[in-house]
Amino acid sequence: MHRPSLDAVRGFDRAVYVVALGQLINVFGGGLVYPFATVHFHLQVGIALSVVGLGLGAKSVTTAAGTAAGGLLADVVGRKPVMVASMALSAVALAAFAFVPEIAGVVPGSVQAATGVSALGVAFVGVCVASGFVRGLYTPASHAMTADLTDASERDRGYALLKVANNVGFGAGFVVGGALYSVASVAVFVADGATSAVVALVILLFVPRSAGGDDDAERPAASGGEAAPNAGALAAWWRAATRPRVLALAGVNVGFAVMYAQMQTTVPVVAKEGLGLTAAQLGTLYVVNPATIVLLQIPLVDAVGGWRRTRGLAVSACFWAVAMLAAWGADLLPAPDGAGIAAPAVLLGVALVGGHLFLRTVGEVLHSPLASALMSDLGSAAERGTQLSMLEVAKRLGIGFGSFAGGLFFDLGLSGLLWPTLVAVCGLVVVALLWLERSLDPVENGARGDATEGGAEPASDG
Numbered sequence: 001m002h003r004p005s006l007d008a009v010r011g012f013d014r015a016v017y018v019v020a021l022g023q024l025i026n027v028f029g030g031g032l033v034y035p036f037a038t039v040h041f042h043l044q045v046g047i048a049l050s051v052v053g054l055g056l057g058a059k060s061v062t063t064a065a066g067t068a069a070g071g072l073l074a075d076v077v078g079r080k081p082v083m084v085a086s087m088a089l090s091a092v093a094l095a096a097f098a099f100v101p102e103i104a105g106v107v108p109g110s111v112q113a114a115t116g117v118s119a120l121g122v123a124f125v126g127v128c129v130a131s132g133f134v135r136g137l138y139t140p141a142s143h144a145m146t147a148d149l150t151d152a153s154e155r156d157r158g159y160a161l162l163k164v165a166n167n168v169g170f171g172a173g174f175v176v177g178g179a180l181y182s183v184a185s186v187a188v189f190v191a192d193g194a195t196s197a198v199v200a201l202v203i204l205l206f207v208p209r210s211a212g213g214d215d216d217a218e219r220p221a222a223s224g225g226e227a228a229p230n231a232g233a234l235a236a237w238w239r240a241a242t243r244p245r246v247l248a249l250a251g252v253n254v255g256f257a258v259m260y261a262q263m264q265t266t267v268p269v270v271a272k273e274g275l276g277l278t279a280a281q282l283g284t285l286y287v288v289n290p291a292t293i294v295l296l297q298i299p300l301v302d303a304v305g306g307w308r309r310t311r312g313l314a315v316s317a318c319f320w321a322v323a324m325l326a327a328w329g330a331d332l333l334p335a336p337d338g339a340g341i342a343a344p345a346v347l348l349g350v351a352l353v354g355g356h357l358f359l360r361t362v363g364e365v366l367h368s369p370l371a372s373a374l375m376s377d378l379g380s381a382a383e384r385g386t387q388l389s390m391l392e393v394a395k396r397l398g399i400g401f402g403s404f405a406g407g408l409f410f411d412l413g414l415s416g417l418l419w420p421t422l423v424a425v426c427g428l429v430v431v432a433l434l435w436l437e438r439s440l441d442p443v444e445n446g447a448r449g450d451a452t453e454g455g456a457e458p459a460s461d462g
Contacts, residue, residue: 012158013149018206019142020161022199024169026087026138029094029195031173032180032188037097040185041124045100051121057400058125059132064396066136071389072237074141075382079148080207082385086137087200093131095193098186100124135196140389145207147376147384155376156309156446159369160301167293240383241390248436249375250394252313255429256367257398258405259320259360259422262327263289266406266418267356270331275349288354292361300362301369309374309446310437312366314430319363321426326356328419370446377444 037056041047066086073082096103103126104119111122143159150158181188240246271277271285304312330352333345371391379387409418437445 012154012161015207016146016149016158016161018202019146019149020165022083022087022202023142023162024165025195025202026199027166027169028173028176029192031170032177032195033097033192040181041100044185045120045124047118047120047124051117051124055121055125055128059128060396060400062129062132063136064393066133067139067389067392067396068241069133070137071140071144071241071386072233073137074144074385074389075237075240076233079141079145079385080203082137082141083145083203083207084200086134086141087196087203089134090131090138091193091197091200093127093134093193094196095190096127096131097124097192098189100127103127136392139392140385143372143388144376144385147373147388148381152377152443152446153305155373156301156305156369157298159372160297160365163365163368164294164297167290167297171287171290171294236383237386240379240386243379243387245378245436245439246375246387246390248432248439249371249378250390252429252432252436253371253391253394254398254401255425255432256317256320256371257395258402258425259324260364260395261399261402262324262406262422263357263360265403266410266415267327267353269410270327270415271349271353274331274333275346275353277350285350285354286357288357289361289364292358293365296362297365297369300365304366304370306447308437308440308442309370310433310440312370312446313374314433316363316366316370317426317429317433319359319366321423323356323359323363324419324422324426326352326359328416328423330356331415331419373446377446 037052041055042052070082070086100120100123103123107119107122112119115122117125143162146158146162147155177188180191268282271282277285304315330349333349333352372388375387375391376384406418409415409421
């Protein structure tokens with residue numbers, strides 16, 4: 001490990017900073033609406049909470065589908081066109097949330113009869129499906145472009161820069177969204193769409209068409225130099241997406257995502273019901289997450305620069321494991337009765353939950369850029385969008401499964417078993433990473449200066 005320095009944010013191609021700025025603006029828009037969507041559509045619009053949940057679940061599924069499609073299109077059409085199209089379409093789809101009551105007015109009665117859902121519910125679910133798909137197109141294209149614009153030695157830092165932009169944007173959006181929603185509730189949805197339009201314009205004007213993987217020579221082509229036909233493009237996508245090492249790293253990402261899911265699903269229950277914290281207190285405590293990322297993301301990833309990425313990911317899994325032990329400790333504290341729980345116990349619980357948030361965030365700081373950088377080097381530039389999309393699809397699947405499994409443990413009164421189970425999952429992730437390392441060339445794995453150091457020959461993906 002070398003000494004971290006803020007010089008790590010310097011030296012990138014200008015387009016990398018433009019992509020990071022686009023990420024910040026994009027996620028700022030998401031932060032505007034994140035805390036308010038359920039409250040608005042259930043309490044103000046009057047849609048049944050189960051239908052709101054159905055719509056948000058459908059949005060997650062279609063985001064995963066859009067991510068897979070975005071990976072294919074980023075490799076066949078190019079990174080920039082997909083990014084611009086995704087944000088332009090998202091501007092319309094996200095702003096449409098402000099007009100759900102108006103859209104409901106044109107929903108056919110036959111659809112309501114067939115689904116048993118109100119016109120408002122049908123309109124809401126429809127907007128969720130459309131917005132999830134078009135927004136999902138963006139991530140693999142932007143990550144592939146970042147890889148195209150960075151050398152292997154700086155790629156980890158490039159993805160770390162995106163992660164910082166993500167969290168600065170989200171945190172700022174949360175604050176601005178709270179003020180905006182209190183003045184005009186639907187304005188946050190219009191503003192979310194407007195930020196996507198701004199990102200589309202920024203990418204269109206300031207990222208060169210020929211950047212990285214957008215060069216025609218780097219995309220699959222037929223013998224006459226034309227773009228590959230659909231059947232050929234799909235076959236190329238399937239080959240790139242199903243290479244053994246790609247699937248192995250995606251499987252590891254499912255394990256990490258199961259851990260990610262607990263921050264939204266089970267840890268708040270421990271803090272609110274187990275410790276009796278108010279929503280405001282919980283929100284304040286959760287600031288540990290974005291604050292830690294903003295402070296440590298670039299310096300920490302720079303400090304492990306030159307490590308084999310699989311080993312950095314294994315260290316990340318160890319941080320996650322200790323974080324789950326901290327959550328387990330908080331969950332074991334006695335639940336409050338009518339008189340509440342003793343102040344020392346509350347302070348201990350808050351310290352344990354805060355420790356959980358800090359430790360899992362350090363794990364997140366290492367995980368996200370290293371996993372993306374490793375995946376970007378497992379194939380050619382022409383396959384990069386597809387392979388990076390597999391990470392995002394795996395993440396969506398893992399978060400969905402982790403949320404369901406965590407909730408099930410709590411519903412069955414077995415929360416005490418959840419945390420050691422998650423620690424065991426972290427152990428399996430470490431074992432899988434060390435197994436994957438055997439198939440990777442050291443330089444391909446991010447190591448510097450030890451390409452000839454002992455280690456097996458990389459296994460071909462065929």
